[in-house]
Structure formats: C-alpha cells, structure tokens
Amino acid sequence: MAVTYTNFRGDEYYLHARTTKKGNYRYYFKKDDPNTEVKAIPEGYEIYEHPNGRVFLTKKTNKKINKDEITIIEQGLEEYSPIRDFKLDVKKESVYVYTYENPVPIDEKPAIVEALSDPKYKTYDVQLCFTLIDREEREFQVERKFYQGEKEDEWMTLDQSTDLTKLVEKYVQHLGQESFYQLY
Structure with a gap:
C-alpha cells in the first residue's frame, strides 16, 4: 500500500521517489497521483507538514526543545x-x-x-x-x-x-x- 498523508486542508498526498544523478533517492509528495512505488517511509525519515499545509519527507532531527x-x-x-x-x-x-x-x-x-x-x-x-x-x-x-x-x-x-x-x-x-x- 502506498504512503499517503492528508494535510489539515483535507488534501491527500502520495509519497514518490526518484533517483538522482548520483544514484540516491529523492523523496517528494504529490497530490492526486496514487501511482507510486513507495510503500513505506524510509528509515530515518519523517513526514513534515508546514503550517500552511505543504507536505515533505524530511530526515529526522534531534529537537532541542522538550x-x-x-x-x-x-x-x-x-x-x-x-x-x-x-x-x-x-x-x-x-x-x-x-x-x-x-x-x-x-x-x-x-x-x-x-x-x-x-x-x-x-x-x-x-x-x-x-x-x-x-x-x-x-x-x-x-x-x-x-x-x-x-x-x-x-x-x-x-x-x-x-x-x-x-x-x-x-x-x-x-x-x-x-x-x-x-x-x-
């Protein structure tokens, strides 16, 4: 099953990946495009929703604020x-x-x-x-x-x-x- 995320606006996003010139993966979300091969969030990453609803996959970071x-x-x-x-x-x-x-x-x-x-x-x-x-x-x-x-x-x-x-x-x-x- 594809990785999906619904933001506060109610828009559904699907996680996609493409290979860079160096052979690494670049992850991104697209609306209204369920045709994706990404079935799970890669280890070390998390979904981040900007306060205005844009959705990204970011590397996990150590937050200093408890x-x-x-x-x-x-x-x-x-x-x-x-x-x-x-x-x-x-x-x-x-x-x-x-x-x-x-x-x-x-x-x-x-x-x-x-x-x-x-x-x-x-x-x-x-x-x-x-x-x-x-x-x-x-x-x-x-x-x-x-x-x-x-x-x-x-x-x-x-x-x-x-x-x-x-x-x-x-x-x-x-x-x-x-x-x-x-x-x-």
Whole structure:
C-alpha cells in the first residue's frame, strides 16, 4: 500500500521517489497521483507538514526543545493570546508561532466570513519565535516578526529569560493586537 498523508486542508498526498544523478533517492509528495512505488517511509525519515499545509519527507532531527516546553507555549497561547487559531512549528532549537487572522471583519457578510474560515483557504503567518539559546540553563530568547521594507524574514529580538512561562505570558497577549507592532 502506498504512503499517503492528508494535510489539515483535507488534501491527500502520495509519497514518490526518484533517483538522482548520483544514484540516491529523492523523496517528494504529490497530490492526486496514487501511482507510486513507495510503500513505506524510509528509515530515518519523517513526514513534515508546514503550517500552511505543504507536505515533505524530511530526515529526522534531534529537537532541542522538550515536550514540556512545547506544552508551556501551547497552554500560554490558549490562555493569553486573543488569536484562537494558531499553529506551532518546532525546528531544532526554535518554536515558531504561526497565527491565522480572519482578513475580514466579523460583521461582514456571514457567507464571506464562513468561506474564509474554511481550511482550504486559510493562510498562517509566522509571528513569534521562541529559541533555546542556552541548553544548560534552558534560557530562551523571544523574537517577533519585523515588518519593514522589502525583506520579509527579519526578526527583532524582544527579550530572553530562563522562565519560558513568563516570556510566553508577556508576549503572546499582543498577537493580533496593535500593541504587537510596538514591541521593541
């Protein structure tokens, strides 16, 4: 049976492989193409879904962030953030916070609001990043996305602390608020 994966949008992807010029395999996912010879995920690999639904097969990596720290960030977002629709993207030593903000006012026509709330059309934007900067002390740095000029991936360091709970509480409350753009 082929390796399949359904992302949050409900799109089904099939794992494919092709041989590179050097004779190695390159793995990739395709939608709507069940004709594949790949029957299992190769050892040392895992399926990764980007917060916006793209699907990849990546090599497994050692994440430096532990499950308790991820839970602190998730619970802090649920408790303090005005944005209810968020996703976390955990990379080696960083946790990126992606949010979805409905682009139309709630008092807009209900059909428009409902259509844009359909997962098929949602787009998540990265807003905050919590990065482990000292493994021994478990010290984290928090950065926010910086919007200025043509460069899109600029980050502004806001704070750092060994108390991740306080960092989360202090900064996630600004998501979706005008105050977010006043954080320095």
